[in-house]
Amino acid sequence: xxxxxLYYILVAVVLAACTGLARSRRAVVGFASVxxxxxxxxxxxxxxxxxxxxSAQFFTFDATGTxxxxxxxxxxxxxxxxxxxYLRDNNIPEFRLYNMLMVLLCTAVAAVYFSNNIAVxxxxxxxxxxxxxxxxxxxxxxxTLEATWxxxxxxxxxxxxxxxxxxxxxxxxxxxxxxxxxxxxxxxxCNPLYVKIAFLLILAGYSCKMEIFPLYTIGVDANFAAPxxxxxxxxxxxxxxxxxxVLRIYRLMASSAVFEWVQNVLILAGIVSLVIGALFLRRTxxxxxxxxxxxxxxxxxxxxxxxxxxxxxxxxxxxxxAHTLIKSSMFLQIGVVRSxxxxxxxxxxxxxxxxxxxxxxxxxxxxxALLAFPPSPLFVSELMILREMMAEGQWWLIxxxxxxxxxxxxxxxxxxxxxxxHPNQSSTRPxxxxxxxxxxxxxxxxxxxxxxxxxxxxLKVWIDQIVNF
Amino acid sequence: xILSLVILYVVTLVxxxxxxxxxxxxxxxxxxxxxxxxxxxxxxxxxxxxxLLFVVTxxxxxxxxxxxxxxxxxxxxxxxNREHPAGRSQFGSLMLSIVALVASACITYLVADDTIxxxxxxxxxxxxxxxLILIVTRRRLFAHxxxxxxxxxxxxxxxxxxxxxxxxxxxMAILLDIVMSILLLGMFLTKIGDRIKVDDTESLTSxxx
Numbered sequence: 001x002x003x004x005x006l007y008y009i010l011v012a013v014v015l016a017a018c019t020g021l022a023r024s025r026r027a028v029v030g031f032a033s034v035x036x037x038x039x040x041x042x043x044x045x046x047x048x049x050x051x052x053x054x055s056a057q058f059f060t061f062d063a064t065g066t067x068x069x070x071x072x073x074x075x076x077x078x079x080x081x082x083x084x085x086y087l088r089d090n091n092i093p094e095f096r097l098y099n100m101l102m103v104l105l106c107t108a109v110a111a112v113y114f115s116n117n118i119a120v121x122x123x124x125x126x127x128x129x130x131x132x133x134x135x136x137x138x139x140x141x142x143x144t145l146e147a148t149w150x151x152x153x154x155x156x157x158x159x160x161x162x163x164x165x166x167x168x169x170x171x172x173x174x175x176x177x178x179x180x181x182x183x184x185x186x187x188x189x190c191n192p193l194y195v196k197i198a199f200l201l202i203l204a205g206y207s208c209k210m211e212i213f214p215l216y217t218i219g220v221d222a223n224f225a226a227p228x229x230x231x232x233x234x235x236x237x238x239x240x241x242x243x244x245x246v247l248r249i250y251r252l253m254a255s256s257a258v259f260e261w262v263q264n265v266l267i268l269a270g271i272v273s274l275v276i277g278a279l280f281l282r283r284t285x286x287x288x289x290x291x292x293x294x295x296x297x298x299x300x301x302x303x304x305x306x307x308x309x310x311x312x313x314x315x316x317x318x319x320x321x322a323h324t325l326i327k328s329s330m331f332l333q334i335g336v337v338r339s340x341x342x343x344x345x346x347x348x349x350x351x352x353x354x355x356x357x358x359x360x361x362x363x364x365x366x367x368x369a370l371l372a373f374p375p376s377p378l379f380v381s382e383l384m385i386l387r388e389m390m391a392e393g394q395w396w397l398i399x400x401x402x403x404x405x406x407x408x409x410x411x412x413x414x415x416x417x418x419x420x421x422h423p424n425q426s427s428t429r430p431x432x433x434x435x436x437x438x439x440x441x442x443x444x445x446x447x448x449x450x451x452x453x454x455x456x457x458x459l460k461v462w463i464d465q466i467v468n469f
Numbered sequence: 470x471i472l473s474l475v476i477l478y479v480v481t482l483v484x485x486x487x488x489x490x491x492x493x494x495x496x497x498x499x500x501x502x503x504x505x506x507x508x509x510x511x512x513x514x515x516x517x518x519x520x521l522l523f524v525v526t527x528x529x530x531x532x533x534x535x536x537x538x539x540x541x542x543x544x545x546x547x548x549x550n551r552e553h554p555a556g557r558s559q560f561g562s563l564m565l566s567i568v569a570l571v572a573s574a575c576i577t578y579l580v581a582d583d584t585i586x587x588x589x590x591x592x593x594x595x596x597x598x599x600x601l602i603l604i605v606t607r608r609r610l611f612a613h614x615x616x617x618x619x620x621x622x623x624x625x626x627x628x629x630x631x632x633x634x635x636x637x638x639x640x641m642a643i644l645l646d647i648v649m650s651i652l653l654l655g656m657f658l659t660k661i662g663d664r665i666k667v668d669d670t671e672s673l674t675s676x677x678x
Contacts (some may be wrong), residue, residue, distance in 0.1 A: 119641055280678060
């Protein structure tokens with residue numbers, strides 16, 4: 001039996017321990033760098049030699065896990081590099097704890113991506129809560145303590161609810177196996193009401209990770225309190241872990257008699273998320289919360305895509321993949337903004353174009369990409385979702401989405417333009433690395449735009465494999 | 470015998486919904502811990518002795534002793550006594566709880582699936598709803614914490630319904646217990662009370678839009 005996944009987890013835990021025990025910043029950086037190199041090698045291996053292999057009984061290197069693993073291997077080193085600058089004033093214990101938790105978070109998320117067993121997915125999602133909580137509490141202020149408390153409390157409640165759902169589904173398990181494959185067979189014969197209850201509990205529980213209605217608030221608070229480079233991971237790779245967990249349940253339900261009902265629930269959750277995202281984008285006065293509500297809005301669109309099904313489900317996967325690159329770039333840019341202004345207050349910051357031309361250009365381009373202007377890949381995904389809705393004659397849904405997207409476009413653009421061109425009312429400080437960091441964040445955005453322009457064949461094949469079940 | 474214990478468990482949940490004194494919360498959690506221990510002993514006697522020993526030890530030490538002890542310490546440490554006077558009335562809470570119980574019974578009746586133990590399913594669902602009601606309707610953070618523990622106990626009870634066939638499910642419920650409850654209770658005891666002087670939810674509103 002292949003044990004690569006087990007070795008990956010073991011080596012990652014050892015490297016995390018070494019990072020946590022290191023005595024100098026250089027040693028911390030060294031151990032963390034080794035981890036990110038190993039992660040990249042592991043991602044390449046899972047694409048090539050490992051494709052389709054079952055590992056350590058509970059993991060399979062399938063297309064779903066591999067796509068999101070590759071995305072994490074691309075995004076996480078950028079977050080890691082930006083963290084050095086962000087944490088330059090931190091003492092060694094804080095610095096090493098932060099990096100250790102980042103390594104553990106990436107490891108737990110990778111395990112969620114590749115898990116082929118509903119129980120193992122749940123265990124590693126629970127593990128991400130602990131790692132993310134430590135990162136959220138990094139600054140040790142009353143606000144971060146409050147955010148951490150809320151995060152742990154709501155995630156724990158959500159995870160407990162999801163477990164009740166897992167238990168409900170498990171009762172149908174054939175020969176005691178909790179793999180998605182055998183559950184897929186089992187739910188076909190299950191009582192429909194029973195399957196519906198299980199799905200509701202699991203979706204409500206995992207919504208705290210996927211940042212959609214009903215437990216979306218906790219992700220917003222987490223991103224607000226965590227350092228910006230860490231928020232770039234929490235808002236993308238951790239959200240993707242929630243998406244993958246929901247996607248696997250969605251595929252499980254596809255063979256059941258209640259699939260249509262499941263799709264309607266996803267559409268409802270998506271629409272409510274989109275409404276919340278659109279309204280709070282107008283209301284918030286903090287750039288990090290602002291980007292978090294944009295995540296709620298985008299994951300709402302992904303949920304709608306899954307709910308509509310067919311080509312829209314394909315587009316939902318593309319949407320989430322593209323969102324990973326664009327949103328992480330935006331969060332990293334906002335981290336650079338903070339290094340100049342030492343704050344995120346929307347009504348006070350301005351003149352960014354004068355202070356950091358590259359960063360301002362990155363933010364404007366990122367906002368355009370986030371708003372699905374061509375050549376953003378989000379344009380392709382949203383267009384495909386809307387076309388599928390038109391084909392199905394869901395005009396009322398299209399009207400609602402259009403209205404909400406208009407609010408989103410106005411809110412995002414007005415806020416970004418305000419930051420770049422309006423008079424500044426906040427104090428500034430020297431940030432010698434700002435331009436370099438802004439360029440590095442633009443690289444991620446560039447990757448997303450290249451995908452939007454070319455839509456490479458390998459990506460299409462990958463997503464085909466993910467949605468053709 | 471198991472059914473009588475499950476009914477007693479329901480009684481603790483109903484009482485939790487009407488009581489306002491935190492001391493009673495801690496006492497009821499102790500009773501729930503002991504009831505879960507007895508149910509585990511009766512229900513899981515056919516599983517491997519090592520698994521049974523593990524489950525019984527965890528339930529005894531953790532649910533019946535450690536959690537209630539930590540709850541009492543929190544009450545003492547934070548000098549909190551009872552639910553906020555401006556909270557929901559006892560009658561209203563009782564009505565809500567009864568509605569939740571009836572809803573759980575109706576859902577179980579509608580499901581009527583022979584693959585599950587219906588008594589366990591119904592009570593677990595009721596525990597989930599009771600926990601959520603406590604979290605939503607009570608104003609003090611301590612009551613929210615107890616709400617979470619109630620949900621967790623409900624999950625543990627349901628895991629025992631299937632634990633005979635799949636002991637791994639109980640082990641996972643135990644994992645949830647140990648990791649999350651210790652984290653939450655520990656954080657409440659060591660950080661929340663000292664740093665933000667929190668005894669009601671209005672103190673936790675600095676992180677908002």
